[in-house]
Amino acid sequence: MQNTIEFFKYQGTGNDFVMIDNRDLQFPKDRAIIEKLCDRRFGIGADGLILLENDDATDFKMVYYNSDGNESTMCGNGGRCIVAFAYFLDIFEDKTTFIAIDGLHEAEIVNGTVKLKMGDVNTIISRDENFELNTGSPHFVKFVNEVENYAVYKNGNEIRNSATYKDEGINVNFVEPISEDEIFVRTYERGVEDETFSCGTGVTASALVFLKGKNKVEVDVKVLGGNLKVYAEQDGDSFRNIWLEGPAKQVFKGKIDL
Numbered sequence: 001m002q003n004t005i006e007f008f009k010y011q012g013t014g015n016d017f018v019m020i021d022n023r024d025l026q027f028p029k030d031r032a033i034i035e036k037l038c039d040r041r042f043g044i045g046a047d048g049l050i051l052l053e054n055d056d057a058t059d060f061k062m063v064y065y066n067s068d069g070n071e072s073t074m075c076g077n078g079g080r081c082i083v084a085f086a087y088f089l090d091i092f093e094d095k096t097t098f099i100a101i102d103g104l105h106e107a108e109i110v111n112g113t114v115k116l117k118m119g120d121v122n123t124i125i126s127r128d129e130n131f132e133l134n135t136g137s138p139h140f141v142k143f144v145n146e147v148e149n150y151a152v153y154k155n156g157n158e159i160r161n162s163a164t165y166k167d168e169g170i171n172v173n174f175v176e177p178i179s180e181d182e183i184f185v186r187t188y189e190r191g192v193e194d195e196t197f198s199c200g201t202g203v204t205a206s207a208l209v210f211l212k213g214k215n216k217v218e219v220d221v222k223v224l225g226g227n228l229k230v231y232a233e234q235d236g237d238s239f240r241n242i243w244l245e246g247p248a249k250q251v252f253k254g255k256i257d258l
């Protein structure tokens, strides 16, 4: 029997997601189906797929899959998009809390932009002149010159598939400070296995490395798909009260046969 589902498409600074209201738990969590829905030629096309489900203790639960069809760790832009989706579904009015794979998140919608509280970060590992940290997903951060012209796919793919990271995978961020208050970040994403237009946990990781040791609590972040802002308080290598802010929009909705 053919199974037709309703879906919504969201994007947050060009990081795009198929969004499904799965409060009735009817969506088949099958790797091949999810990969096909995310395929840009044979499906809807997206960097990932997100299910909104019920949760006993918070407003909703976020379940995130990369475009390769595998369930993955936290997605910052996806988190901002599911907040916009929950608002669209009338699940909350101005502030919300939800549960994701990395724990509890708070969020609010301010003048149309979504502010998402990320988990605390207590460790930044230095690897030669590069950095590794987990902002809900694992990230490698490398500062480069002329990031606009940088070979992100080639170098990101090489680092992600190096012996250290091959099995678990890692997201690779190339970062250039463009002023005292702004960085430009380009990211090669694990599970998409390509550069995306924006990666929220990657932007957060890059911002924390940039802010480390500076007497600053916020940084503007330029990505290929637009602009984000990260706020954080620091104490040595520990960061808390971390917020990721930026646009999250519904692009279209439709029905598709699985």
Ligand SMILES: N[C@@H](CCC[C@H](N)C(=O)O)C(=O)O
Residues within 6 Å of the ligand: 015, 047, 066, 072, 073, 074, 075, 076, 077, 078, 137, 138, 171, 189, 190, 191, 192, 198, 199, 200, 201, 202
């Ligand atoms: N696009 C994301 C990150 C999604 C998870 C990542 N691909 C992984 O598997 O770690 C974001 O906005 O944070």
